[in-house]
Structure formats: structure tokens, C-alpha cells
Amino acid sequence: MNESEITLIPVFSSLIASQKININANKLLKVAQKEQYKIAGRADSLSNHVSRSNNLNVLDKKILKNEKNILENYINHYCTNVLKYNNKLKLTTSWFVETKRDQTSDPHDHVNSLLSAVLYIKPTPDCGSIMFKNLRNPSSIYITKSEYNVWNSDAWTIVPEDNLLIIFPSHLYHKILSGKNKETRYS
DSSP: OOOSOOOOOOTTOOOOEEEEOOOOHHHHHHHHHHSOEEEOSOTTSOSSBOEEESOSBGGGSGGGHHHHHHHHHHHHHHHHHTSOOOSOOOOOOBOOEEEOTTOBOOOBOOSSOSEEEEEOSBOOTTOOOEEEEOTTOOOOOOOOOSSOOTTTOSEEEEOOOTTEEEEEETTSEEEEOOOOOSSOEEO
């Protein structure tokens, strides 16, 4: 085989950014715990779904003005310095997710949006991770791998951590995996 160096070109790849941020998670948690929640997902789907806040603009609350600015600054820093976008983005919707033991979500994307983000406010030990799934795989042929990496995986999992912000393209399918957490996880 030719020993020349391989050039890898990640054309049309989906970039996921994760960063621990400096934000008042205790304030967010107190607000999240006072919210009203409803089951997220379709009624004909899984029976043990996570819940999302009824309010889809939680960061528009006066008490969270500073936290919204912090999140917008992190997102715009990422857009400007990593993605090299000229446009300044703003948050259009925001909600809390409440996840109890063994709860999960269906794979889903967020339509009518460029980027999505999740901030883990109070992850608990053994709580459900977030999994990103490539549902656009054109092949139905299963190939075994000697190791999984970003080039050959059809799923990628990130374990929640305190104050971890994850930014990803809104078209990327993702789901909350079932966890064995004893306490409710908020994001």
C-alpha cells in the first residue's frame, strides 16, 4: 500500500461544542424548580418521557436577564471565533428540562433554528447522558469497527457535568438517555 499521508476532509460535518461556563447555576436551578412542567414528546411514543417547562421563554424572565446575556455571549463567541459567522445570534426560545430516574426522550431535532444548546444546571450522578444520532446514514450495511471515533460512529454520547454548555446544529438528532439518578436532573 502507498505510504503517502492521508488527507481527511470533514465536509458537511456536524460540529458539537462543549464548554464549562461561569454562570449562576443555583439561580437557574431555583427558577427551574418553581416552573410548571408537562411531558415532552409525542403521546404515542415512549411512556417514560422527560418533562419540559410549559414556559418556552424562561430566559426572558427579569431574574434571569444576566444569565441570558452570559449564554448569548458564549454562543456568539463560538459563532464568531469558531464558525466564523458574521451575524450576531440571539436566543429565541428557552425552556427547562426535568429528568427523573429512568426517563428518556425520543430522538428529535429542533426545526426553524440554526443552533441549539443545552446547559446542565444540576446533573446528578448516573443521570441520563445526551446522545447525538446520525439518522441520515445512507447505508443499511452494518460494519464492525476495531474502535469507535468521530469518523465512523453513528452515535455520540456526552455525559452531563455541572455548568457544561453544549452547542450543536439544530438539525442534529439527539435524545436524552435513561439514567439511574436518585435526584431530578435539570438542564
